[in-house]
Amino acid sequence: MRRLPPLNALKAFESVARHGSLARAAEELSVTPTAVGRHVRNLEDVLQVSLFEREGGALRLTQPGRRYAQSVAQAFGQIVEATDALRATPGRVRLAVHAYTTFLVRWLIPRLSSFHARHPEIELALSSGYDSVDFERDRVDVAVRYGHGRWAGLVATRLFEDELVAFGPPGTRDRLAADGPEAILRETFIIHQRRPQDWAEWLRTAGIEGRPQRKLEFDDLALVWQAVADGLGIGLTQRRYLAADIAAQRLEQISDTVLRRGRGYYAVCPAEAAMRPSVRAFLDWVAGEAAAAEH
Structure with a gap:
C-alpha cells in the first residue's frame, strides 16, 4: 500500500493554502495557529519540499506548493462529493444551490428540466435569500451573486448583465405613449426597498x-412582481425575467429604456469546489443556458 502523508497535515496545508493565513486556517480547523504551523512543517519534512515561502508573518505558496495545493483541494473535493453521494440516494450526488428568489422563480426553475435530463445523477437542493452565502459556514455548493464578478477566493461564472426595464400590465405601454414620457410619473411606482434608487436612475x-x-x-x-401582475402599478425588473410573461401576454415592457450599470449576475463557488464534477456540470450547464437565452 502506498504511504500517504499524515491526513491532519494535509488538511492543515490545504486550509492554509486556501486562506493564505495560519490564523484563519486555525479558526476553520478549531485548533491553534501554532498547531497548524506545526502540521505544515511536518508535511514539508515528510515530502522534503518547501511548500511556502515565509517572509515575516506572511506565507506565500512556492510553485511546487501551488501545484500540490490544487491537487490536494481536488482530492478533498472528491472525498466530499463521495460522502454526499453515500448519504444521498444510491447512485446520486446532492448539489446545494442558493440564489435570489426572483432569479429562481423567473429564470432558473423554468429551465431545470433540461438540467435533470442531462444529469439525472445530480439531485439539486435549492434555497433562496438576499444575503450572500458564507461558503465556510453554510452547506452550499454554488450561489448566485450580483456584482462586478470579482470575489476573493471564489470562481465566478458570468450569467447575464444587469439590465433593468420598466414593466406593467398589458396595455400600459400604449396608454403612456399617448400622453408623452412624463405620463409615467402619474403611475403608481412599485419599489423594491433593498434597491430604492433603481427608479431614480x-x-x-x-x-x-x-x-x-x-x-x-x-x-x-x-412581491414587486406580484403587485405588478395584480395591476397595482409598474415595476422594474431584469429584462431576461420578462420573456415568458411577454410571450404569454401577461405583462409587457412599457418603455424601450434599459438601465445598465456595469454589474451582473454570476454563479459563484469556492475555487476548490469548482473542481468537483457535479459543480462543474452545473456551472457549465447554467452558463450554456444563459448564453442560449441571448440568441
Missing part, C-alpha cells in the same frame, strides 16, 4: 424629470 436614463406621485414599497422583488 432609470428615470434619469430615460431623460424624464420629476418624481412619481404614488409609491408602493416591498422588501422582496417577488
Whole structure:
C-alpha cells in the first residue's frame, strides 16, 4: 500500500493554502495557529519540499506548493462529493444551490428540466435569500451573486448583465405613449426597498424629470412582481425575467429604456469546489443556458 502523508497535515496545508493565513486556517480547523504551523512543517519534512515561502508573518505558496495545493483541494473535493453521494440516494450526488428568489422563480426553475435530463445523477437542493452565502459556514455548493464578478477566493461564472426595464400590465405601454414620457410619473411606482434608487436612475436614463406621485414599497422583488401582475402599478425588473410573461401576454415592457450599470449576475463557488464534477456540470450547464437565452 502506498504511504500517504499524515491526513491532519494535509488538511492543515490545504486550509492554509486556501486562506493564505495560519490564523484563519486555525479558526476553520478549531485548533491553534501554532498547531497548524506545526502540521505544515511536518508535511514539508515528510515530502522534503518547501511548500511556502515565509517572509515575516506572511506565507506565500512556492510553485511546487501551488501545484500540490490544487491537487490536494481536488482530492478533498472528491472525498466530499463521495460522502454526499453515500448519504444521498444510491447512485446520486446532492448539489446545494442558493440564489435570489426572483432569479429562481423567473429564470432558473423554468429551465431545470433540461438540467435533470442531462444529469439525472445530480439531485439539486435549492434555497433562496438576499444575503450572500458564507461558503465556510453554510452547506452550499454554488450561489448566485450580483456584482462586478470579482470575489476573493471564489470562481465566478458570468450569467447575464444587469439590465433593468420598466414593466406593467398589458396595455400600459400604449396608454403612456399617448400622453408623452412624463405620463409615467402619474403611475403608481412599485419599489423594491433593498434597491430604492433603481427608479431614480432609470428615470434619469430615460431623460424624464420629476418624481412619481404614488409609491408602493416591498422588501422582496417577488412581491414587486406580484403587485405588478395584480395591476397595482409598474415595476422594474431584469429584462431576461420578462420573456415568458411577454410571450404569454401577461405583462409587457412599457418603455424601450434599459438601465445598465456595469454589474451582473454570476454563479459563484469556492475555487476548490469548482473542481468537483457535479459543480462543474452545473456551472457549465447554467452558463450554456444563459448564453442560449441571448440568441
